[in-house]
Amino acid sequence: MKQFEVNFDGLVGPTHNYAGLSFGNVASLNNAKSNSSPRQAAKQGLKKMKALADMGMLQGVLAPQERPDIVTLRRLGFTGSDADVLEKAAKQATEVFLACCSASSMWTANAATVSPSADTADGRVHFTPANLTNKFHRSLEPDVTGRILQATFANEKYFVHHRHLPDNEHFGDEGAANHTRLCTEYGRPGVEIFCYGRYAFDTSKPSPKRFPARQTLESCQAIARLHGLSDENVVYVQQNPDVIDQGVFHNDVISVGNQNVLFYHEQAFFDTQAKLDEIQRKFGQEKVHFIKVNTADVSVEDAVKTYLFNTQIITQPNGEMAIIAPTECQENPAVSAYLDKLVTLDTPIKKVHYFDVKQSMRNGGGPACLRLRVALTDQEVDAVNPNTLINDAQFERLNTWVDKHYRDELSFDDLRDPQLLMESRSALDELTQILKLGSVYPFQR
Numbered sequence: 001m002k003q004f005e006v007n008f009d010g011l012v013g014p015t016h017n018y019a020g021l022s023f024g025n026v027a028s029l030n031n032a033k034s035n036s037s038p039r040q041a042a043k044q045g046l047k048k049m050k051a052l053a054d055m056g057m058l059q060g061v062l063a064p065q066e067r068p069d070i071v072t073l074r075r076l077g078f079t080g081s082d083a084d085v086l087e088k089a090a091k092q093a094t095e096v097f098l099a100c101c102s103a104s105s106m107w108t109a110n111a112a113t114v115s116p117s118a119d120t121a122d123g124r125v126h127f128t129p130a131n132l133t134n135k136f137h138r139s140l141e142p143d144v145t146g147r148i149l150q151a152t153f154a155n156e157k158y159f160v161h162h163r164h165l166p167d168n169e170h171f172g173d174e175g176a177a178n179h180t181r182l183c184t185e186y187g188r189p190g191v192e193i194f195c196y197g198r199y200a201f202d203t204s205k206p207s208p209k210r211f212p213a214r215q216t217l218e219s220c221q222a223i224a225r226l227h228g229l230s231d232e233n234v235v236y237v238q239q240n241p242d243v244i245d246q247g248v249f250h251n252d253v254i255s256v257g258n259q260n261v262l263f264y265h266e267q268a269f270f271d272t273q274a275k276l277d278e279i280q281r282k283f284g285q286e287k288v289h290f291i292k293v294n295t296a297d298v299s300v301e302d303a304v305k306t307y308l309f310n311t312q313i314i315t316q317p318n319g320e321m322a323i324i325a326p327t328e329c330q331e332n333p334a335v336s337a338y339l340d341k342l343v344t345l346d347t348p349i350k351k352v353h354y355f356d357v358k359q360s361m362r363n364g365g366g367p368a369c370l371r372l373r374v375a376l377t378d379q380e381v382d383a384v385n386p387n388t389l390i391n392d393a394q395f396e397r398l399n400t401w402v403d404k405h406y407r408d409e410l411s412f413d414d415l416r417d418p419q420l421l422m423e424s425r426s427a428l429d430e431l432t433q434i435l436k437l438g439s440v441y442p443f444q445r
């Protein structure tokens with residue numbers, strides 16, 4: 001049996017824009033209202049997908065969502081033709097309107113939590129879409145995310161799809177952005193690490209003061225139950241509330257794991273040593289490489305600015321690990337010096353590849369935000385919808401599709417243009433044919 005980690009990257013949607021919607025996410029607020037380029041954004045994402053496929057990695061793609069979200073705007077009382085709905089919402093409730101235009105489903109690390117078959121009681125791969133309750137614009141995603149995941153992983157023999165957790169802050173869940181898995185090999189049982197920012201029911205416990213903690217312990221526990229994980233394979237780790245207050249809105253902004261490596265900032269966690277000991281104990285005989293980055297080498301501020309930890313650590317076909325980093329890391333002297341040093345140390349990480357994903361970074365989404373990791377056996381890979389896997393032909397098709405449908409520049413005023421809605425729908429209609437997803441969007445049903 002062969003085993004792989006497949007990255008499913010989010011394809012950026014045609015309304016990609018900067019609306020300043022994410023309080024607690026520094027980049028989102030800093031770039032609010034600047035013009036965006038949906039075409040560049042989608043192409044930057046596709047280029048990263050293609051590069052990983054060219055490195056011999058299995059690479060998938062997840063479709064974006066339909067925006068502007070007319071169904072939600074109607075649910076909120078805007079009436080008339082679609083053009084009327086857009087016009088009225090933009091005028092009468094600008095913030096609500098902008099939230100309904102966000103292309104935020106591109107960050108598929110927040111699409112779901114995934115447990116590989118080696119970890120689950122029934123030996124199938126389990127998916128729970130994230131409810132993303134903390135931000136209104138993101139809370140609109142889970143239903144369609146669930147449909148896209150079901151169309152991508154469609155075989156019940158291998159894949160189980162749960163409904164997202166109850167839509168309430170008590171069960172606030174941000175998916176794989178707060179979940180990482182360590183293992184010896186992808187197809188062997190691993191340790192699933194669930195990170196949370198606060199306790200939902202016990203307010204006497206530590207929590208951030210300035211910015212919201214989006215994920216609760218209770219949501220992590222619910223997902224572990226749903227996925228049939230054994231207590232011996234799960235570790236719950238609280239994020240350090242102080243780093244959430246410095247802009248670490250998801251744990252994947254301050255730590256990332258792959259196989260026997262946990263790469264983290266010394267300030268990332270609460271009760272760090274006890275948690276690392278628990279991880280090592282549950283991991284078993286083999287030693288985990290705990291790669292700690294000290295504040296003296298990289299400050300939390302630089303980590304948030306450059307997304308040093310929102311990198312992907314991948315195991316290449318030759319067995320060596322490489323880091324997929326945003327070019328912001330290369331441009332920052334402290335961070336690039338750190339990475340230059342890291343590859344010379346005695347750890348499995350031997351190389352750094354830099355990618356320009358600036359369009360996404362300006363909304364607080366780095367390389368790791370753009371992908372959902374799914375560890376699969378060869379049989380499970382064969383059961384995935386093959387049209388969602390990137391090869392030369394599919395890359396060419398998607399790149400041409402972006403050129404045909406996407407605008408090069410988008411401003412706030414463009415978002416209310418009914419023509420943009422039509423363009424987006426015809427783009428997505430064609431996309432569901434390219435990826436053979438069936439009718440996943442509200443306008444198709």
Ligand SMILES: N=C(N)NCCC[C@H](NC(=O)CCC(=O)O)C(=O)O
Nearest residue numbers: 018019020021022028109177250369
């Ligand atoms: N760290 C991970 N895994 N994901 C990053 C998500 C970024 C996203 N930004 C936004 O939604 C900004 C949209 C705007 O402001 O227009 C968020 O805050 O949820």
